[in-house]
Amino acid sequence: MAKKIVLIDGHSILNRAFYGLPDMTTSKGEHTNAVLGFISIMFKILDEEKPDYLTVAFDTNHPTFRHEMYAEYKGTRKGMPEELREQVPVMKEVLKAMNIAILEKPGYEADDILGTLATRAEEAGNQVSLVSGDRDLLQLASDKIKIRIPKTKRTGTEIEDYYAQDVVERYHVTPKQFIDLKGLMGDASDNIPGVPGIGEKTAGKLIESYQSIENIYQHIDEMSPSKVTTSLKENREIAFLSKQLATINTNCDLEFKIEDATLGNLYNEEVYLLFKRLEFKSLLSRFQTEEVSHTTGIEKNFQWITEPGEASQIFASIQDKVAHPIGLQLIFENDSFLGLSLCKEEENIFFIQCDERITKEYLTISASHLARKGYLTSVIGLKEQLTYLKVTEKDNMFDASVAAYLLNPLTDTYHYDDIARDYIGLTVPSRDDLLGKNSLVSAMNENKEAFLSYACYSAYIAFRSAEKLRDLLFRAGMQQLFETIEMPLIYTLHDMEVRGIRVNKDALREYGDNLTVGIDKLEKNIYELVGEKFNINSPKQLGVILFEKLQLPFGKKTKTGYSTSADILEKLQSEHPVVAMILEYRQLTKLKSTYADGLAGYIQADERIHGKFHQTITATGRISSTDPNLQNIPIRMELGRQIRKVFIPEENYVFLDADYSQIELRVLAHMSGDERLIAAYREAKDIHRITASEVFHIPFEEVTPAQRSSAKAVNFGIVYGISSFGLGQDLNITRKEAERYIDKYFQTYPNVKAYLDRLVMDAKELGYSTTLFGRRRPIPELNSSNFMQRSFGERVAMNSPIQGTAADIIKIAMLRVNQKLKEGNYRSRLILQIHDELLVETHKEEIEQVAKIMVEEMQSAAELSVPLEAEVKEGNNWYEAK
DNA sequence: CCTAGCCCT
């Protein structure tokens, strides 16, 4: 039976897509427009044709017979811009992930490979679609071979189709005669010469009359003399050479059998992850629709329980089952507790609904008992469930989300469907697939089937994934990290969220009102100074005012227009008095919108803000804070710093705030083993000053403030994964000078240099970097063919172990502080962590003991070859305690 | 929904 075959000219389509679509980059700067365009074209064709076979041919760098015939021959790969060139390997990566056969053979161009395959397939009676942006391929058109020429437009992809008949209609020549046309006309893009004086029109007429170049020359003497005939006579060799160059070789020596190009599953996990990495958001929906369409067959095991007797039987039955983890999920939304789902074996997955007979207390107590009895109870997202689930770090809980985060901290969500996909190889419908934007409450009443699936999948995946995740953690050497740091930390973070931080609402309002006064004044002055009203908050409008109306010199442009960022404006302050006002306006509006107004919206009835702390967000192991972010409260500028006065302890309490001193540099000293750096820290003096003194060879006492601040910048640079460019920008010096600073630094601390080099090398070999406590961060960028990407990977390889180890250490300190406070029955509570700082709301009778606990636990959290210093301060608000 | 801009360690 005739098969359908699609053959794609790889470089040609990439080219089309590249020039047809606006430039696109991922958030990391990887160009992706050609790849996206290629895939869009390919999907469109596959959707239309549903072919049996698909293969993509690429040109190689090797010379072909055309180069041998004609030295000036160009071919498609020459002169490719870097933004396109870097996309070629990415494109191949995508095709490989889709299991699409890639064909390339030294000595042949893609055209020749495609021509050969098309001809063979045609002879075997098959239907062929040849996809290319290059009209040269029209010479291959027949009644079985269709040439498809896609055009990428902003509105989508349109495809022109040519069977032999269409070629004749459109160009008035047969496909074969297309070669003769090109022989006469030449082709500038391939550097194929044409006969001078002959363009598209003349060539067309000649071939229409004489059919071929050979025939033209047979009858050349009969033709009436003209410029054209003279040129033809003079350039006979060019015409024949060009015809040969333009002829596609349909007889290549290929081992390849078309059966090798059988289409498999394009929508697999690898492709999904790749598209995610490339940020092809619009294409991800294709996966979701595929995912939803096939069910897992597990749904038949889902049961909705409403009978108290059955519920108690289910809990009782778990007594017999100790060997395997239990999957559990409490189902709730805001303040309504709806029930819980439970899975102890593949065949029986229950949702037990909460109602008058099966009470919330009964369910939560029964659920909490499971873990307390010692069965490993696996949940997805423990911290959130602790509102109802009364278990502690001593109980035998397992959080699959946190486990999955440790195994790969680079993804953004760790929901049950993510875990199913990544660790069980199972595609299950996500919450969004099942319930969309519906609330759980409404789904439970109106969309029972989807609701049951949502509830039960969660417990089922928790059940199914636990052992696998545990095994992977063990193999990666992260079991201890998981069990002794990450799992216990869940409870600590939950405690912090519950406790929250008290805010003086009136003081906050007053702070905001004062800002408004200042903002209004500035606004008026700015309008007066520039002579018109505009939206100062709009970088676009501001750019027009500053750089067009006022004609200020613009430093750099962003994708969208002029840059009006603070560092640009700072340099422009002397040019016009309005610039300083705009900077101040920015400062004030930032404080007003994000902090004064922003924070006010989070104050709860208990006068406190209960922000969230996230454990599964950062790539390095730090925690993050949202709703609101309490880790970025202003401190640098005095006006901003004032806002810390509104954060206050409750009556009879004070704040104790303890900071690590230079924890990351100390970690670096320890991990690098650099004797000189270690010695510097043992002196326990101003480290930036020591660095300046040693790097610039000046006595400690004679270091100038400028030298100290340079050294400080270098120290930061080292931690961030040094680059002369970045350091230069930070210090406002040339790249060359920055380079010299870095060299001097590495001369002073040679083992730091050796250590950083080793970090990069090891990470390149392993594909990930590791902290002192075994935390991993994958660094796929290290293998990128893109210089920028790779450099980024190298900096990440230097930074992650340092930042990550510091994060590990403070997590340990948090756990121990929290534990001591609870065990010692203190009234004081840990309420914030800001990366190297802990804030404890401390009862006035406990100040001395708590201060001691904080400093001791922080300093002893890790045993390094340099001391860990922590300093604690006391205050009646957060401003005073810093 | 993205971006420019800016707050923190």
Place this chain on the structure above:
DNA sequence: TGAAAAGGGCTAGGT
């Protein structure tokens, strides 16, 4: 030569 110095989150404007 060029070129995101690491890790985060929030707001406003503009599509």
